[in-house]
Amino acid sequence: MLQPTRKRDRVAVERAAADAVLDEALVCQVGIVVDGRPHVLPTLHARVGDLLCAHSSVAARIAAAAHPSPLPVCVTVSVLDGLVYARSWFNHSVNYRSVVIHGDAHLITDPDEKTRLLAAFVNRFGAGRADASRPPTAKELAATAVLAVDLAADSTDIAVKRRAGGPVDDPADLDIGYWAGVVPVRVTAGPPESAVDLPVPANLAPTFG
Amino acid sequence: MLQPTRKRDRVAVERAAADAVLDEALVCQVGIVVDGRPHVLPTLHARVGDLLCAHSSVAARIAAAAHPSPLPVCVTVSVLDGLVYARSWFNHSVNYRSVVIHGDAHLITDPDEKTRLLAAFVNRFGAGRADASRPPTAKELAATAVLAVDLAADSTDIAVKRRAGGPVDDPADLDIGYWAGVVPVRVTAGPPESAVDLPVPANLAPTFG
Numbered sequence: 001m002l003q004p005t006r007k008r009d010r011v012a013v014e015r016a017a018a019d020a021v022l023d024e025a026l027v028c029q030v031g032i033v034v035d036g037r038p039h040v041l042p043t044l045h046a047r048v049g050d051l052l053c054a055h056s057s058v059a060a061r062i063a064a065a066a067h068p069s070p071l072p073v074c075v076t077v078s079v080l081d082g083l084v085y086a087r088s089w090f091n092h093s094v095n096y097r098s099v100v101i102h103g104d105a106h107l108i109t110d111p112d113e114k115t116r117l118l119a120a121f122v123n124r125f126g127a128g129r130a131d132a133s134r135p136p137t138a139k140e141l142a143a144t145a146v147l148a149v150d151l152a153a154d155s156t157d158i159a160v161k162r163r164a165g166g167p168v169d170d171p172a173d174l175d176i177g178y179w180a181g182v183v184p185v186r187v188t189a190g191p192p193e194s195a196v197d198l199p200v201p202a203n204l205a206p207t208f209g
Numbered sequence: 210m211l212q213p214t215r216k217r218d219r220v221a222v223e224r225a226a227a228d229a230v231l232d233e234a235l236v237c238q239v240g241i242v243v244d245g246r247p248h249v250l251p252t253l254h255a256r257v258g259d260l261l262c263a264h265s266s267v268a269a270r271i272a273a274a275a276h277p278s279p280l281p282v283c284v285t286v287s288v289l290d291g292l293v294y295a296r297s298w299f300n301h302s303v304n305y306r307s308v309v310i311h312g313d314a315h316l317i318t319d320p321d322e323k324t325r326l327l328a329a330f331v332n333r334f335g336a337g338r339a340d341a342s343r344p345p346t347a348k349e350l351a352a353t354a355v356l357a358v359d360l361a362a363d364s365t366d367i368a369v370k371r372r373a374g375g376p377v378d379d380p381a382d383l384d385i386g387y388w389a390g391v392v393p394v395r396v397t398a399g400p401p402e403s404a405v406d407l408p409v410p411a412n413l414a415p416t417f418g
Contacts (some may be wrong), residue, residue, distance in 0.1 A: 026292075026303070027284055029238040031247035038240035040249050042287040042307050076238055078251040080396075088343040089331045090353070094235070100252050121299045125392075134297040135388050144299065166404045167237075179340050180407055183334075184399035187289075195375045195389040 015151070017160045018099045022047045022077055026124060030054050030147075031074035041161075045077070047118040050152040052101065052110070053117050055144070077134035083183045084166065087173035095163050095182065103149040103156035111138070117146050156204060224360070224367045227308045232258045236334060239263050239314075239356075240283035254286070255329040259361040261310065262317070262326050264353070276334055279313035284358060290373065292392045296382035304372050304391065312358040313367035320347070326355050 017033060020030075031038060043054050049134040052075060057187050078098035086092050119130040119139075126132075136144065167180045215237060233238075237254040252263050261284060287307035317323050327350075328339040345353065359365060376389045403417050 022258075025286060027289055027305075029240075029249050029251075029287075031238075031240045031249035033242050033245060033247050035247075036242065037311070038242050038247055038249075038283040039311075040238050040240035040247075040283045040285040040309065042285055042305075042309075043239075044303065050350075070244050074247040074249045076249040076251055078236060078238075082234055083334050083398075085334055085338070086342065088345070088349070089339065090343075090345050090349040092331055092334060092342070094253065096236075096251075098253075099250065100324050102246070102248075118298055122301055125292050125301060129294070129301075130298065133295065134382060134385060138300050140299040141295070146294055151235075156255070156352070166402070169404075169406075173343060174406055175408070176343060179401075180404040181406075182402045184402065185396060186399065187394060188397045189292075190393035190395065191390075193375070193391045193393065195378075195391075197278055197378075198385055199384070200387055 007207040011178050014158060014160055016098075018101075018151070018158050019047060021079055021097045021099045021160065022052060024088055025079050028054060028075050028077045031076065032071060044121060044124075045075070046117065047115055047151075048120045050150055051117065051148045052133075052151055053120070053146050053148045054105070055118070055121055056150045064161060071147075073103060073105045073147075073149060074102070075099075075101045080185050082185050084163075085180050086167035086182070087169045087176055087180050088177045090168055091169055091173075093167070094130065095165070097162040098160070100159045100161075101149060101151070101156065103151075103153060105147040105149050105175050108148055109188055111141055114141055114144065117148070118144065223369055224368060226306075226371075227310075227360070227367050228256060230288055230306045231261060232370065234286045234288050237261075237263060237286045237398075239286050240285065241280060251331060251363045253333075254284070255326065255333055255379055256360075257329045260326065261331070261358055262357045263314070263362055264309050264327070264330055270277045272344055273321070277314050280356075282310075282314045282356075282358060283313060284308075284310045284312070289394050293372075293393050295376035295377045296385055296387045298388050300376055300382075302372060302376070304374070306371045307369070309368045309370075310358060310360070311367065312357040312360075313364060314358050317357055319356040320350055323353065323355055325349055326357070327353065361414050 027042055029040050029042050031040045045054050078096055080096050082095035084093040084095055091197040166182055229274055236251055238251050240249045240250050254263050289305050291304035293302040293304055331339040375391055
């Protein structure tokens with residue numbers, strides 16, 4: 001009787017790790033099959049509870065294929081954390097976190113639901129940004145495609161991978177005199193640049209990251 | 210008679226833009242079709258002249274499918290340059306550069322060619338790093354899979370997309386009082402962290418970025 005609980009725990013841990021990566025990265029890659037060939041489209045994403053949403057002109061392009069039937073997709077998100085220098089070429093590596101999700105994407109058609117999900121996209125630009133900019137008109141909403149994968153669906157498979165820590169060298173290589181270690185890598189935001197037509201003070205700029 | 214020349218010029222400009230993105234980003238996404246479904250695998254890449262090479266345990270996993278026949282792939286690389294804040298949700302955007310390549314991946318089997326390409330991978334960790342670490346043994350070389358797409362092949366299609374500059378707001382939105390502008394985003398490297406078992410001075414650490 002313990003097995004299912006343990007499995008449920010493991011799935012919950014995996015899901016929490018996946019959510020952390022999805023919520024940190026702004027860009028995902030959506031893979032679809034068109035005429036038997038692979039297509040990988042970079043686009044923005046936002047996670048809203050169990051829904052992983054993709055949105056862009058790209059979403060519009062593939063929306064036709066997703067409506068009304070769900071579209072099989074593979075959504076990949078990765079974060080590069082560092083470059084790992086080893087004494088040998090072979091043991092060079094990178095520290096990273098990645099999530100690969102296989103599932104079925106649905107086109108969101110309900111205007112209220114679409115508005116709720118788009119708010120999440122805008123809030124990724126900075127907390128509260130959806131309240132600090134104008135919501136869509138009916139026409140803008142109709143022109144916006146949102147695709148969503150239900151992360152909690154039985155048909156959704158989520159795989160998280162990561163590497164962390166220093167280089168792992170062969171013992172025989174330790175004394176050959178080459179530098180080894182890690183150079184951390186991170187995404188940083190520069191100072192906000194106000195739009196040229198902005199009449200209000202620049203100190204109203206949002207903070208990101 | 211001018212038409213072909215103009216087209217050749219345009220292709221050359223597009224290729225130069227693609228190379229710049231490929232050479233800047235360390236991580237690519239390789240899309241393949243397995244049993245009719247899309248798979249998108251994040252992995253490292255290196256461009257060596259006309260060859261775009263992918264390398265990782267992932268490459269090993271799909272190598273079987275690529276050898277001896279070429280494997281149809283879609284390789285996507287994107288760089289996020291900034292967050293674009295508009296007055297309306299609808300006009301929020303991101304500044305980015307992306308390359309989407311459709312082509313056929315070949316498995317590199319010649320040991321000398323493989324060594325040449327792997328040197329390019331190691332040199333992405335820092336100029337001269339291939340000379341500042343131990344080259345692979347025959348066994349390590351055999352355990353390493355390198356997949357390559359010929360960027361100059363007729364069957365290869367390269368599409369570069371980019372957005373740059375400030376927000377483009379609707380004229381009617383300009384005076385509604387919300388901040389608008391760009392927050393630049395870039396990847397930065399932190400100070401090198403020497404391996405715990407390193408006997409040589411840390412000032413031998415390479416510089417990256």
